[in-house]
Amino acid sequence: MENPSPTRERMYFLDNLRTIVILLVIFLHGAMVYMAYAPEWWYVLDRQRSEFFTLLVLAIDVANMQAMFMLAGYFALPSLRKRGARGFLKDKALRIGLPWAFGAIFLAPLVTYLIYVIREIPVGYLDFWRGDFWGPLYQQSAYWFLGVLFLLFVLVALGYAAIPRLQGLAQEVVQPGWKLWLGFGLLMIAATFLIGLVYPLDGWNRAIIFMVQPVRVPLYLGYFVLGIIAWRQGWFTPDGIKPEVAPWVLVAGFSGLGYLALRILGPQLPGLNLRWALTAITFNLFCLAAIIAGIAVLREVANTNRGAWGSLSANSYGMYYIHPLILFPIAYLFTAVNIPLAIKSSLVIMLAIMLSWAFSALVLKKVPGVREIFR
Numbered sequence: 210m211e212n213p214s215p216t217r218e219r220m221y222f223l224d225n226l227r228t229i230v231i232l233l234v235i236f237l238h239g240a241m242v243y244m245a246y247a248p249e250w251w252y253v254l255d256r257q258r259s260e261f262f263t264l265l266v267l268a269i270d271v272a273n274m275q276a277m278f279m280l281a282g283y284f285a286l287p288s289l290r291k292r293g294a295r296g297f298l299k300d301k302a303l304r305i306g307l308p309w310a311f312g313a314i315f316l317a318p319l320v321t322y323l324i325y326v327i328r329e330i331p332v333g334y335l336d337f338w339r340g341d342f343w344g345p346l347y348q349q350s351a352y353w354f355l356g357v358l359f360l361l362f363v364l365v366a367l368g369y370a371a372i373p374r375l376q377g378l379a380q381e382v383v384q385p386g387w388k389l390w391l392g393f394g395l396l397m398i399a400a401t402f403l404i405g406l407v408y409p410l411d412g413w414n415r416a417i418i419f420m421v422q423p424v425r426v427p428l429y430l431g432y433f434v435l436g437i438i439a440w441r442q443g444w445f446t447p448d449g450i451k452p453e454v455a456p457w458v459l460v461a462g463f464s465g466l467g468y469l470a471l472r473i474l475g476p477q478l479p480g481l482n483l484r485w486a487l488t489a490i491t492f493n494l495f496c497l498a499a500i501i502a503g504i505a506v507l508r509e510v511a512n513t514n515r516g517a518w519g520s521l522s523a524n525s526y527g528m529y530y531i532h533p534l535i536l537f538p539i540a541y542l543f544t545a546v547n548i549p550l551a552i553k554s555s556l557v558i559m560l561a562i563m564l565s566w567a568f569s570a571l572v573l574k575k576v577p578g579v580r581e582i583f584r
Contacts, residue, residue, distance in 0.1 A: 220445055221514045222507040223280060224522040229503070230276050231525045232562060234351070235532045237269045239558035242540045243550060248411075250346070252323045252533075253540040257550045267472050268465060270411075271492060272499040274354060274425070275432040279500065281358055282436025283445070285365050286378065294370035301362040304582050305355050308530060312352030318342045320350045320533045327541055348413065350533050353420040360419065361433050382443035384450060393435060394493060400427035402489040410488070428496070445504070454509065457502035464494035520570065527569025527583045528562070535568065536561035 242253050244262040289297045318338045324346065325332055332341070349356065369375045401424055408414070408423040421429075443449045468491035471484065478484050514522060521528075540557050573583040 220512075221518070221522075222504065222512040223283070223445060224514065224525075225507050225511045225518055226276065226503055227280050228518070228521045228525045229507070230273050231529045232521075233269050233273055234529060235536060235562055235565065236558055237266060237273065238351070238533070239536055239540065239554065239561060240265050240269070242537075242557070243554050250324060252320055252537045253327055253544065255540065255544050255553075257553065259550055262554070264469060264473075267469055271465070271468065272496045272503075275428050275496050276500045276503070277354065278358070278361070278429050279432040279436040279439070281361070282365075282433035283440045284436075285362065285433075286369075286375075286437055286440050287380075289366060289369045290376075294366045297369075298363065298366050301359060301366075305359045305362065308582055309349075309352055309355035309359055312530065313349040313356065316534060317348060317350040317352055320537055321346055321348060323537050323541060327544065347415060349420045351529065356419045357421060357429055361430070365433075365437070378441060380441060380443050380446070382446060382448045383441075385438075385442065385444065389438075390497075393431065394497060397428060397431050397493045397497075398489050400431070401425075401493060402486055405485055405489060406482075410492070428493075432500075445508075451508070452501050452505040454502065454505045457498050457505055461495055461498035461502045464491045464498060467491040468495050521566065524566055524569035524574065524583075527573040528565040530583070531568050531573065532561060532565040535564045539564075 240262045241247050241251055242255050243258050244266050245258045245260040246263050247254055247258070288300075292300060318334075321342055322334055322337055324330075325337060404424045404427065410422075410424050412422060412424070413420060414423050416423075439445065468488065471478075471488045471491060475484055475488065511518060513519075536557070539560050543553055543557050546553060569583065572579075574580050
């Protein structure tokens with residue numbers, strides 16, 4: 210999550226992709242308040258709900274974090290080459306590791322406590338923090354991503370320091386062939402299918418000090434590595450790949466519809482393993498195609514840092530970090546408001562986005578000691 214540098218002026222579309230993904234994350238978390246089949250533990254659940262939001266959540270949830278890991282991988286090696294392994298780790302410890310630890314220990318409990326507040330469970334916050342939070346309700350809210358990302362940065366830095374060949378790698382423009390796409394897709398599908406035989410697709414588990422969705426762990430790693438390959442082969446340089454919009458949008462559209470159909474109609478279809486295999490296939494096709502389609506579109510229409518694009522890009526990390534503390538209290542306050550769901554949900558999500566944006570720009574980017582993290 211680094212801000213644009215002078216050498217990246219022709220790749221603003223990647224910063225804007227990150228911005229859109231983070232806006233979609235906020236939208237996703239807000240939509241879960243109103244989805245028809247939300248997880249019972251979700252922080253705030255409104256009495257007004259709709260299957261429309263269920264479909265939106267299922268669709269948005271597929272590619273978001275994979276896109277973030279791919280972008281992180283893309284900029285990992287150039288950052289390592291610039292700072293060296295020690296400087297790289299120092300920077301990531303400050304900008305990723307420290308915010309993760311603080312968020313997981315102090316901010317995630319504040320968000321999680323809303324589970325008790327909205328259900329009127331008579332437990333004081335300090336008792337909750339000392340007890341249930343570290344037990345059955347332990348989670349890291351949106352900060353889980355920073356923990357996993359920091360781990361990947363540590364691993365790539367250790368590899369960079371231990372393997373001299375990595376230190377001499379230079380960017381060389383190479384057009385990816387069909388074998389790379391096919392091999393990557395099959396690998397992700399196989400990993401998703403095999404782990405999904407044991408864990409549910411949307412399930413969360415604690416892995417030592419990290420919170421992960423086990424089925425998606427190979428995707429975190431796979432897309433991070435794909436980002437490194439993309440940098441090494443100069444995919445997003447002016448002479449790199451220029452994916453056509455229409456084919457990737459079509460693949461994303463059809464695979465996405467297939468995935469949604471399987472998620473909605475799945476329990477009514479015969480053959481559990483066949484159904485899961487088809488789900489793994491459509492999920493991964495949709496994920497990859499949506500990311501490449503997004504890059505193709507943004508390269509054409511949003512390769513700029515002017516106006517709102519520049520401000521949103523500069524504040525996207527701060528918006529991601531602070532949005533749970535803004536979104537869910539607003540959603541809680543609006544549970545008492547009886548207005549049409551379309552209006553209510555739009556107000557809650559837009560207020561959360563605007564206030565997160567303002568807080569990032571006016572506080573996180575200004576306060577000494579904090580602005581160095583969210584620069």
